[in-house]
Amino acid sequence: MPAGPSPAPPGAEQPPFGPPLFGTMAIIGPGLIGSSLLRRARTSGWLAEKLVAIDHAPQVLARVRELGLADMVTSSLAEGVREADLVILCVPVGAVRETALAAIAHMKPGALLSDVASVRTTLGPEITAHLPPDIAYVPVHPMAGTEHSGPDAGLADLFENRWCLVVPPEGTPAEAIRKVEAFWQRCGARTREVTDSYHDQICAMVSHLPHFLAFTICETADRLSGDLRSDVLEFAASGFRDFTRIAASDPVMWRDIFLANRDILLATLERFQTEVDKMATALREEDEQAIMTRLEHGRHIRKSLIANRQA
Amino acid sequence: MPAGPSPAPPGAEQPPFGPPLFGTMAIIGPGLIGSSLLRRARTSGWLAEKLVAIDHAPQVLARVRELGLADMVTSSLAEGVREADLVILCVPVGAVRETALAAIAHMKPGALLSDVASVRTTLGPEITAHLPPDIAYVPVHPMAGTEHSGPDAGLADLFENRWCLVVPPEGTPAEAIRKVEAFWQRCGARTREVTDSYHDQICAMVSHLPHFLAFTICETADRLSGDLRSDVLEFAASGFRDFTRIAASDPVMWRDIFLANRDILLATLERFQTEVDKMATALREEDEQAIMTRLEHGRHIRKSLIANRQA
Missing domain, CATH: 3.40.50.720 (NAD(P)-binding Rossmann-like Domain)
Incomplete structure (x- = not known):
């Protein structure tokens, strides 16, 4: 077992293991x-x-x-x-x-x-x-x-x-x-x-919201008019491809997850929308410093992930 | 050169090529x-x-x-x-x-x-x-x-x-x-x-909007409170990881792209937000059929990408 970001807790099972549990x-x-x-x-x-x-x-x-x-x-x-x-x-x-x-x-x-x-x-x-x-x-x-x-x-x-x-x-x-x-x-x-509520908050952020957005950006592309729609599919760049891999997931499974975690997912979406609005405002006002600060925060978080060996 | 989704147009250069252009x-x-x-x-x-x-x-x-x-x-x-x-x-x-x-x-x-x-x-x-x-x-x-x-x-x-x-x-x-x-x-x-405007519409959808959202979801995670923030990074699941790879991109480059394509990007974001709102409403109202239809559309678009060999 390769070393993970956190060491196994004291008392955790380590190979070789004993008889079947x-x-x-x-x-x-x-x-x-x-x-x-x-x-x-x-x-x-x-x-x-x-x-x-x-x-x-x-x-x-x-x-x-x-x-x-x-x-x-x-x-x-x-x-x-x-x-x-x-x-x-x-x-x-x-x-x-x-x-x-x-x-x-x-x-x-x-x-x-x-x-x-x-x-x-x-x-x-x-x-x-x-x-x-x-x-x-x-x-x-x-x-x-x-x-x-x-x-x-x-x-x-x-x-x-x-x-x-x-x-x-x-x-x-x-x-x-x-x-x-x-x-x-x-x-x-x-x-x-x-705890269950802590679990559901974490999962809303790291899994449910990304899936919600991935399905939705695909839906947005699907609603473009004729030529533009087919050319978006044709020219789909790496951003779009990375973003939408998870939208290939089973719709029934994700409908059920979204519904089961509805309240926490909607609250997490609201937090996200607040940040989208701030970024859109910075862009509309051509506030270079605000845009830059936000992009740097975002990149910093992503780099933390890499440091955590989760990437 | 492996065959692409569209054949080389008649008259396109094919190897072996002549002297330097x-x-x-x-x-x-x-x-x-x-x-x-x-x-x-x-x-x-x-x-x-x-x-x-x-x-x-x-x-x-x-x-x-x-x-x-x-x-x-x-x-x-x-x-x-x-x-x-x-x-x-x-x-x-x-x-x-x-x-x-x-x-x-x-x-x-x-x-x-x-x-x-x-x-x-x-x-x-x-x-x-x-x-x-x-x-x-x-x-x-x-x-x-x-x-x-x-x-x-x-x-x-x-x-x-x-x-x-x-x-x-x-x-x-x-x-x-x-x-x-x-x-x-x-x-x-x-x-x-x-044409230039067609180009900018395509890129807003396949590249600029995904980057905008990836940076923003990272920013959203960054603003969570203490433990939750660090656990989101620790437990980052595949959805979050795929989603945010592009947020590791150069902030200066993306600030400039966002500003240069500001109007078309904001218009594309608005289309996206309309779809986010519809999905959030379907979820809030527990409209299983509407959620399902939207998830299936999204998945269909993603599957089209794969058929296009862009995935």
């Missing part, structure tokens, strides 16, 4: 994230002894079977989670609540429930309200991904040296949190525990 | 673009017999000399352009007008003047107004670059299979336009003649 692990939704976890479990042997993949789409299950990613493949949620010591929901944000409640009903006492949704405040409380006392719920958000999806898109090292934010509800047993953190450390990730 | 070529400002042209001329032998590099910064000239990029290296504009058959200004947008007027005063009759500025409507007329009848002016805009700058950043194949927009003022002799187009085709570029 869990007996049976069930992944609901073996897409990009879910199939990456299955691959990691398969290749490392450190995560779980038995791997179960659950999905309602027959073609996804068939593909997981072909790829040999799980020991058991099923479309039955009840059957798939029954024996599991760890159940991880890797379904779209819009399906997390419903799937979590369905899974809880069939999970065994002492089992651990997790999900990887990228929005927390609007999801967490609804799930914890239905949680029986003998099941712990430790949702996480691994800060990793690509614009691709499906079981073929997964990578065993997708989480290597990436952050995984751990967002346990208040009152979660420390042992459950520790076990989930160890799980992600064994996936190569660095873990940090944060 | 020009006797002496003078590059004013051997930075990223200028030193790439010198490298291309050096390695191909197709562009010019003698290469001159002009700059006011001694360290830039020293570096050009060390890299062996030119036959003559000088800080004197008068001396550098005197013998040149082709003078190309590769200076920042804010310095183009002044440098062009200074160069014209010393250029020989029959010589050709060009520049590579990324804004046209506000620059062209000021220069053509001072043009003697025996010097032709054919500005271009090669759609290529990186966020790096200086003579070390140049690449002989920087323009390979990229677009070079040619923006001659009305009344420019056809022979001068043809020669400049042939020059860029020999640099590996595909050329297209466009």
Whole structure:
């Protein structure tokens, strides 16, 4: 594991690891994230002894079977989670609540429930309200991904040296949190525990707002008239290309994320709009000094990112 | 040369090329673009017999000399352009007008003047107004670059299979336009003649607005309070990283571009803001169908880019 910007916290799991952390692990939704976890479990042997993949789409299950990613493949949620010591929901944000409640009903006492949704405040409380006392719920958000999806898109090292934010509800047993953190450390990730609202503010800024703007700049280009529209596509320079890569992401997934983090995203957009207005005013008034100061701030922030080895 | 999205127009130059197009070529400002042209001329032998590099910064000239990029290296504009058959200004947008007027005063009759500025409507007329009848002016805009700058950043194949927009003022002799187009085709570029205002509209959309937004989202992150600000940098996800790469670009260069294309950029920003407002409204009203339609449009545009092999 290459050194990250922050050293592993004292007590973090380090290779070589001991025996598998869990007996049976069930992944609901073996897409990009879910199939990456299955691959990691398969290749490392450190995560779980038995791997179960659950999905309602027959073609996804068939593909997981072909790829040999799980020991058991099923479309039955009840059957798939029954024996599991760890159940991880890797379904779209819009399906997390419903799937979590369905899974809880069939999970065994002492089992651990997790999900990887990228929005927390609007999801967490609804799930914890239905949680029986003998099941712990430790949702996480691994800060990793690509614009691709499906079981073929997964990578065993997708989480290597990436952050995984751990967002346990208040009152979660420390042992459950520790076990989930160890799980992600064994996936190569660095873990940090944060509150749900702090999580959602960070993600609105580093992920949701950029996606919102990327989709919107594409929409703006789409509305140009005939020749100009096609020439914008033809001449698309690096700025436009970098900007819009993330607009190739799945629209359903992003609709759900935007809606689930609506209030915080709109507040973050408002902060952004304030800065856009200031910059537009500086430009309109040809205030060279103000423009320069703002561009230098922006560049400074970007350089800090590079220093953080996140670029 | 790999096949581009559009075939080379009939009559376009194709390798192997004949003897050099020009006797002496003078590059004013051997930075990223200028030193790439010198490298291309050096390695191909197709562009010019003698290469001159002009700059006011001694360290830039020293570096050009060390890299062996030119036959003559000088800080004197008068001396550098005197013998040149082709003078190309590769200076920042804010310095183009002044440098062009200074160069014209010393250029020989029959010589050709060009520049590579990324804004046209506000620059062209000021220069053509001072043009003697025996010097032709054919500005271009090669759609290529990186966020790096200086003579070390140049690449002989920087323009390979990229677009070079040619923006001659009305009344420019056809022979001068043809020669400049042939020059860029020999640099590996595909050329297209466009009007100055069409050029500036395209660039506002594909380059200037993305840079404006990238700098501004960085500024927004910079204004977050303490912990949140540093954690945004720490957890910066791929959306934020892609989005902000271009905010590492030179602030002086972008201040000048923004100011030079101010009116068209502000009009393009206004179109963008209209779409941002519509998306924010759809989100506020939880109008799933409207959000979905917009995200799908955005994704469609991005997919068109990929089909165009620009991604």
